[in-house]
Amino acid sequence: MDTLNLARWQFGITTVYHYFFVPLTIGLAFIVAGFQTAWYRSKDERYLRLTKFFGKLLLINFAMGVATGIVQEFQFGMNWSAYSRFVGDIFGAPLAMEGLLAFFLESTFLGLWIFGWDKLSPRIHLATIWIAAFGTFLSAYFILAANSFMQHPVGYRINPVSGRAELTDIVAVLTNKVAIVTFPHTILAAFLTGGAFVLGIAVWQLVRHPDRDRSAFRSAAKAGAIVVVIAALGVAISGDRQAKVMTEVQPMKMAAAEALYGTKNNAGFSIFTVGTLQGDSEVYSLRIPGLLSYLGTGDLNGKVEGINNIQAAYEAKYGPGNYTPNIALTYWTFRLMIGIGMLAALGALWVLWAMRQGRMLSGRWWVRAAVVLPFTPLLGNSFGWIFTEMGRQPWIVFGLMPTSAGVSPGTGVATVLISLIGFTLIYGFLAVIEMKLLVKTIRAGLPDVPRAALVGGGDNDGSDGNGDGEPGANGGPAEGHSDGERQLAFAY
Amino acid sequence: MELTTLWFCLIAVLWIGYFVLEGFDFGVGILMPFLARNETERRVMINTIGPLWDGNEVWLLVAGGATFAAFPEWYATLFSGFYLPLFLILVSLIFRNVAFEFRGKQQDTTWRAWWDRAIFFGSLLPAVLWGVAFANIVRGVDIDAKKEYVGSFFDLLNPYAILGGLVTLSLFVTHGAVFISLKTTGEIRVRARAFAATSALAAAVIALAFLGWTYGQRRDAQHVVWFVVLAVLAAACLVAALVAIRAGREGWAFVGTAATIALAVAALFVSLFPDVMPSSLSPTFSLTTTNASSTHYTLKIMTWVAVAFTPLVLVYQGWTYHVFRQRIGTEHIPGPPSPSPSPSSPGQQPPVRVQDDPVTTDV
Known part of the structure; x- marks a missing residue:
C-alpha cells in the first residue's frame, strides 16, 4: 500500500x-x-x-x-x-x-x-x-x-x-x-x-x-x-x-447514492439490489418509483443526472480521469444510513406503545x-x-x-x-x-x-457532611472553600 | 504592527499558555510515583489538576488551530515533518486523558496501577518531546525549497534537542512540584516543597546551558538582544522561585516557575523571529512570518475573532481556577465511588436510596 x-x-x-x-x-x-x-x-x-x-x-x-x-x-x-x-x-x-x-x-x-x-x-x-x-x-x-x-x-x-x-x-x-x-x-x-x-x-x-x-x-x-x-x-x-442541495452541488454523489448510470426523469429509489451495481447487470431490485427524483429535486418527475453523463461532463471540465466514486460503497452506505438510523425510531415508537398507560x-x-x-x-x-x-x-x-x-x-x-x-x-x-x-x-x-444534594445541591445543611464535618459550613456554596475537613463532592 | 507579526506573537502566547498550564499538569503526572505513597495520596495529586487539565489542554488545540489558520505552511511543514514525535505525543495524551477518567471507575489495584503508569508515561513523554520539538524548530531542520522537511526522525534527536527536552522536563517537574505544594495540605505538600527546592536547582543549570547554547545557535538572529534579556529574566525568575519555595512562599514560587516557562518560551520565539522554522539547508528555504502566512484578509478575520473571544476565555478559565482554589488533603478525598453490585457477588442488595455518607456522591 x-x-x-x-x-x-x-x-x-x-x-x-x-x-x-x-x-x-x-x-x-x-x-x-x-x-x-x-x-x-x-x-x-x-x-x-x-x-x-x-x-x-x-x-x-x-x-x-x-x-x-x-x-x-x-x-x-x-x-x-x-x-x-x-x-x-x-x-x-x-x-x-x-x-x-x-x-x-x-x-x-x-x-x-x-x-x-x-x-x-x-x-x-x-x-x-x-x-x-x-x-x-x-x-x-x-x-x-x-x-x-x-x-x-x-x-x-x-x-x-x-x-x-x-x-x-x-x-x-x-x-x-x-x-x-x-x-x-x-x-x-x-x-x-x-x-x-x-x-x-x-x-x-x-x-x-x-x-x-x-x-x-x-x-x-x-x-x-x-x-x-x-x-x-x-x-x-x-x-x-x-x-x-447535494444533487445541486455534487450531482455525482447523488447519482452514486442510487448507482444511477443513465439520466432519468421520475427516477426510483431502490431499497436494495441483488446483483452488481454496474449499470445494467442488475438481477433484482425493490424500487419505490419517483423517490430518487423527489429526494433530489422535490418533484417526483424531476430529472436526476446519471453517472455516465456526469462523468462525461467532468472529463470535459476537469480533463481526462475517473470522477466516479466507489459505487457499491456509496450505494450501500446511503441505504444503511437511512435504514439502520430509522430502526431506532421504530424501536422508540414500539417502546412508547408497549409502555402506554403504565x-x-x-x-x-x-x-x-x-x-x-x-x-x-x-x-x-x-x-x-x-x-x-x-x-x-x-x-x-x-x-x-x-x-x-x-x-x-x-x-x-x-x-x-x-x-x-x-x-x-x-x-x-x-x-x-x-x-x-x-x-x-x-x-x-x-x-x-447524599441528602445534602437532595435539599438543593448546596452545602447548607451542616449535618450531612462526613459526620465530623464542620457544622459551620452553612454559609452557602460560595463560602464553602475553607480548608475544612469536608470531603469533596466529587473526586477522581 | 504587521498582522503577520501580531499573529506570530499570538501563537507564541498560545504556546506559552499551553506550557505554563499543562506544564504543571505534566509535572503532577510525572511526580505521582515519587511524591505519593499510597492510593489516597495519588488521588490527592490527581485531583489537584482534576477540574483543570482538560481546559489546559485546549490551549494546545487552539495553538495548533491558530497555526493552521494564520501560518498554514508552518502548520503543514511542522506537523508532517515532526510526524513521529507528534505521533508519540498524541498516543501519550490519549492514554493520559482517558486514564484520569477511567482509573477510578474500577476498584482494582492492578487496574489502577496500569492507569497510573499511563498517567506517568503520558506526562513524561510529551514533557520531553515538546522540548525536543521546539529545540529543533529553533536550531533549524532540513527544509527544502518546497518547504518540505527532508530530514529523518533520528535527525530530530540531536544533542541540542535532547537538552531542550531535558529543559522542558525539568521545568515542568519543578513547576508541577510547586503547584502541588500550593494546592495540597499535609505530607505531600512538605515532600513537594522539598522536591521543588532541589529540582529547581537542576532545572536552572540545565536551562542556563540550553539558553547559552541557543544563543550560540541564533547569535545572528534579528532580535538577539531581546532574546538575551528574556533569557536572563527567565533565569532570574527561576532563581526567585527557588528562593521563594525555600522560604515556604508557595504562591510566589508558582508565579516564579510560571514566569520562567513563559519567559523562556518567549525567548525562543524572539530568537526565531522573523523565521518561524529556519531551514538548515539554506536560509532562503526558511519559513518566515511572511512566506508561511495566510492572506491579510484571513489574518484580519482571525484577529477580530481573537480580540472578541480571548478575553472571555481568560475570564471563565480564570474563574475555574478561582472556584477550585481550595487546597486538597487526604482528608478531602471521598471513599471509593458508589458501591456497585458487582457481577461477582450475586445476591447483593441494591444500594440504599439515601445514605448519610457522602462518599457515594460520585457523578
Whole structure:
C-alpha cells in the first residue's frame, strides 16, 4: 500500500472512531442537562439520580471524544500537508474558531460541572452543563463549515501565483449552503443517538430489574423515546433538504447514492439490489418509483443526472480521469444510513406503545432490543459519514484538489504505517475498556445521592457532611472553600 | 504592527499558555510515583489538576488551530515533518486523558496501577518531546525549497534537542512540584516543597546551558538582544522561585516557575523571529512570518475573532481556577465511588436510596 491509501485509511478509521463519541456526547449532554433541569425545577430525587447516572456515562464518552479529537486536528498537518498548504488560508479559520469558541467552553464548563457540585450554587451548576452542551453545538457548526468547504468550496479564489486557495469571504464560508443543511441533520442525528442510548439503557434496566428504580427509568425511557422520535423526524426532513442541495452541488454523489448510470426523469429509489451495481447487470431490485427524483429535486418527475453523463461532463471540465466514486460503497452506505438510523425510531415508537398507560415491559426480546437500540444510530452516523466522504471522491476539495494531491509528499510509507497500526490498536484496546466501563456503570444502576444534594445541591445543611464535618459550613456554596475537613463532592 | 507579526506573537502566547498550564499538569503526572505513597495520596495529586487539565489542554488545540489558520505552511511543514514525535505525543495524551477518567471507575489495584503508569508515561513523554520539538524548530531542520522537511526522525534527536527536552522536563517537574505544594495540605505538600527546592536547582543549570547554547545557535538572529534579556529574566525568575519555595512562599514560587516557562518560551520565539522554522539547508528555504502566512484578509478575520473571544476565555478559565482554589488533603478525598453490585457477588442488595455518607456522591 502507498502513503496515500494508508493516509486515507488512517483518516477513515480515526474519523469513524471519533464519531462514535461525538454524537453520543452532544446528544447526552443535552439530555443530562434536561434531567438536571427537571431536578432543579421539581426537586424530585429521581431526576438527580438520572442526571448523575447518565452524567457518568457522558463523561466516559467525552474522555474518549477528546482524546481522539486531538488526533483529528493534528492529522491534517501530519498526513495531509499538501492539502493543508492548499486550503489552510480558509480551512484553518473555522478550526481555530472551533478551538477558541467551542473547545474552551466545553472542557472548562464540563470540568466545572463534574467537580462543582458542592462549590457552585445549584443554579450556576445547572448553567455549567447547559453551557458545555451549547459548546458542543458551536463545535459542530465550525467543523461542519470546514467540511462543507471540502464538499462545496465557496468564498475563495485561487491565487494565480501561489496556486493556493485564498479566503475572500468568511461569511460565505460560514453560511455555505451545505453547512446550513448539514448542521441540523448532524445535530438531530446526535440527538437521535443520545436518545437511543438513554432509551436502550432504561429499557434494559426496566426489563432486567423491574423493581429497581422503576419510576426513574420509566421517565428516562419515555424521555429517550420521545427524543428519538422527534429527532428521527427531524433527521428525515433535514436529510431530504440536504439531498436537494447535494444533487445541486455534487450531482455525482447523488447519482452514486442510487448507482444511477443513465439520466432519468421520475427516477426510483431502490431499497436494495441483488446483483452488481454496474449499470445494467442488475438481477433484482425493490424500487419505490419517483423517490430518487423527489429526494433530489422535490418533484417526483424531476430529472436526476446519471453517472455516465456526469462523468462525461467532468472529463470535459476537469480533463481526462475517473470522477466516479466507489459505487457499491456509496450505494450501500446511503441505504444503511437511512435504514439502520430509522430502526431506532421504530424501536422508540414500539417502546412508547408497549409502555402506554403504565404497562410493564417484560420478556427476553426487550433485553435484546435494548442492547441493539443504542448501536443503530451509531452505525447510521458512521455510514452517513462514510457515504458523504467517499461520495466526494476522487476529490479532497470538490472540483479543486484531488485526494491524491493532498497527501504529505515527504512522509514515508513506514511512518504512516506505524501510526496507522499504532492508532488502530489503541482505538481497539480503548473500545474494549470503554465498553467494559459502560456496561459496568449501566449494570450498577442509579447511584445514590447524599441528602445534602437532595435539599438543593448546596452545602447548607451542616449535618450531612462526613459526620465530623464542620457544622459551620452553612454559609452557602460560595463560602464553602475553607480548608475544612469536608470531603469533596466529587473526586477522581 | 504587521498582522503577520501580531499573529506570530499570538501563537507564541498560545504556546506559552499551553506550557505554563499543562506544564504543571505534566509535572503532577510525572511526580505521582515519587511524591505519593499510597492510593489516597495519588488521588490527592490527581485531583489537584482534576477540574483543570482538560481546559489546559485546549490551549494546545487552539495553538495548533491558530497555526493552521494564520501560518498554514508552518502548520503543514511542522506537523508532517515532526510526524513521529507528534505521533508519540498524541498516543501519550490519549492514554493520559482517558486514564484520569477511567482509573477510578474500577476498584482494582492492578487496574489502577496500569492507569497510573499511563498517567506517568503520558506526562513524561510529551514533557520531553515538546522540548525536543521546539529545540529543533529553533536550531533549524532540513527544509527544502518546497518547504518540505527532508530530514529523518533520528535527525530530530540531536544533542541540542535532547537538552531542550531535558529543559522542558525539568521545568515542568519543578513547576508541577510547586503547584502541588500550593494546592495540597499535609505530607505531600512538605515532600513537594522539598522536591521543588532541589529540582529547581537542576532545572536552572540545565536551562542556563540550553539558553547559552541557543544563543550560540541564533547569535545572528534579528532580535538577539531581546532574546538575551528574556533569557536572563527567565533565569532570574527561576532563581526567585527557588528562593521563594525555600522560604515556604508557595504562591510566589508558582508565579516564579510560571514566569520562567513563559519567559523562556518567549525567548525562543524572539530568537526565531522573523523565521518561524529556519531551514538548515539554506536560509532562503526558511519559513518566515511572511512566506508561511495566510492572506491579510484571513489574518484580519482571525484577529477580530481573537480580540472578541480571548478575553472571555481568560475570564471563565480564570474563574475555574478561582472556584477550585481550595487546597486538597487526604482528608478531602471521598471513599471509593458508589458501591456497585458487582457481577461477582450475586445476591447483593441494591444500594440504599439515601445514605448519610457522602462518599457515594460520585457523578
